[in-house]
Amino acid sequence: MQPEAVVFDIGNVLIEWQPERFYDSVIGEERRRAMFAAIDLHGMNDRVDRGGHFTETIYECAEQYPDWRDEIRLWHDRWIEMAAPVIDHSLRLMQALQARGVPVFSLTNFGIQSYDLAAGHYPFLRQFDRDFISGHLGMIKPAASIYEALEKGSGIAPERLLFTDDRADNIAAAAARGWGTHHFTGPQGWADRLVAEGLLSQEEAA
Structure with a gap:
């Protein structure tokens, strides 16, 4: 049929859609691995995918991890570079x-x-x-x-x-x-x- x-x-x-590849190019693989081990970034993205506000969800996550604040915000600020x-x-x-x-x-x-x-x-x-x-x-x-x-x-x-x-x-x-x-x-x-x-x-x- x-x-x-x-x-x-x-x-x-x-x-x-390769966030890890993007971060490797921006902050280096070693630092990227440390960040992804410390923070459930894909879980953060799942919250967006379930209907959470794109900016608010990512920026709130960034504030929860001040040592990684700037890097987490890249998920929002340079998102289109990850989706390419x-x-x-x-x-x-x-x-x-x-x-x-x-x-x-x-x-x-x-x-x-x-x-x-x-x-x-x-x-x-x-x-x-x-x-x-x-x-x-x-x-x-x-x-x-x-x-x-x-x-x-x-x-x-x-x-x-x-x-x-x-x-x-x-x-x-x-x-x-x-x-x-x-x-x-x-x-x-x-x-x-x-x-x-x-x-x-x-x-x-x-």
Whole structure:
């Protein structure tokens, strides 16, 4: 059964998301490792992704760790440098699907204000057929409720959805609901899967 709609994660599928790489380039790997060991920065980011205010959440965290205040604030002040660059082949696949008339949805752990910031730099983030953004939904992957929200919001049966994400836990949660899934490790593998599903031709997936 050919999928009716394709669902894209964004971070590390359409846009690279590598905070550690960013901090290595700014403060050096040794200091970055010390900071990430001392502070749950990914947990801080999860609070943003659940709907916490982008600036307030990060700046409040920075005040809790005065020895790292300036470095933590970089997560906000230079955030767009962490969410870069675009994975061009993945973007071409998204656009090729839409040119074919295949609905393309986002299902992403992303904050409200940070998504708006990203969309200002990457206009394609406003071009999904439907957006399912964790900050607006108040829940994050891999909670079953966020997958249910997409099912209900789209009206598409789980087995008619094809979802790609770079995180195995997010893929497993979708598969448990009966979704078609693809663990994203690079755009070529995703392109091959879309061709195998009959959604794109080899030429369209190039």
